[in-house]
Amino acid sequence: MHRQHTTHRQHTTHRQHTLIDSPYGPLTLVATDGTLSGLYMTEQRHRPPEETFGDRDAGPFGETISQLEAYFAGELTEFDLPMRLDGTPFQRTVWQQLQLIPYGETRTYGQLADALGKPNASRAVGLANGKNPIGVIVPCHRVIGAGGSLTGYGGGLDRKQRLLAFEGATPMSENALF
Known part of the structure; x- marks a missing residue:
């Protein structure tokens, strides 16, 4: 059998x-x-x-x-934690790129799109950024609009402004490299 x-x-x-x-x-x-x-x-x-x-x-x-x-407390500038980022492949790529933005610095949606090799994808980058499931640790608050404007933030613009001020963030030029 x-x-x-x-x-x-x-x-x-x-x-x-x-x-x-x-x-x-x-x-x-x-x-x-x-x-x-x-x-x-x-x-x-x-x-x-x-x-x-x-x-x-x-x-x-x-x-x-x-x-x-x-x-x-101002004693840690880079998180080192295992994370499970559930999203589309494009979203996960954007969220990985967010983690490369150093503490105290900002990038524009256009800079993120360029870094991904998709210079025309600023809007898609913005949508993925807004759906980041792990705020603060995956620093979506460090992304700003062209010209340094504080554009949408899932946690509210007041929180975004306060987080950036806390980190002493300064906008980077359009030519900044990750």
């Missing part, structure tokens, strides 16, 4: 979240299968519904909280 053995395992994701205080209001941290997958501000545009955040449990967030506290 010949038996065929097949195993069908469905991978289910396990989500957890916690809330922490920050100088910019409460932050919701979300982990998927133990890896940071979201950092959301209150009243943030494109914030997923609360019921998708999973159980409230601070367990997987110790290092994230520690690094955020150091950042807000």
Whole structure:
């Protein structure tokens, strides 16, 4: 008798979240299968519904909280955390590029599009930037409009301005390299 053995395992994701205080209001941290997958501000545009955040449990967030506290204290300028950035391939490419913008500096949407080799994609870069699921740590607040204007920010322009001032950010010229 010949038996065929097949195993069908469905991978289910396990989500957890916690809330922490920050100088910019409460932050919701979300982990998927133990890896940071979201950092959301209150009243943030494109914030997923609360019921998708999973159980409230601070367990997987110790290092994230520690690094955020150091950042807000002015002691950390670059995060080193495992992250799960769920999005389209283009969005993930934009979010990777955001992580190359140094603390205290800004880039324009056009500069990001150029760095991606897609000089006509400023608008698409802006849309991807706005859907960044891990604010602050993936520094979408460091992206500004042409000419240095503070354009849209999912967490609100007031928070964007305050984060940039906190970092001492200065706009870069159009020729700045990553």
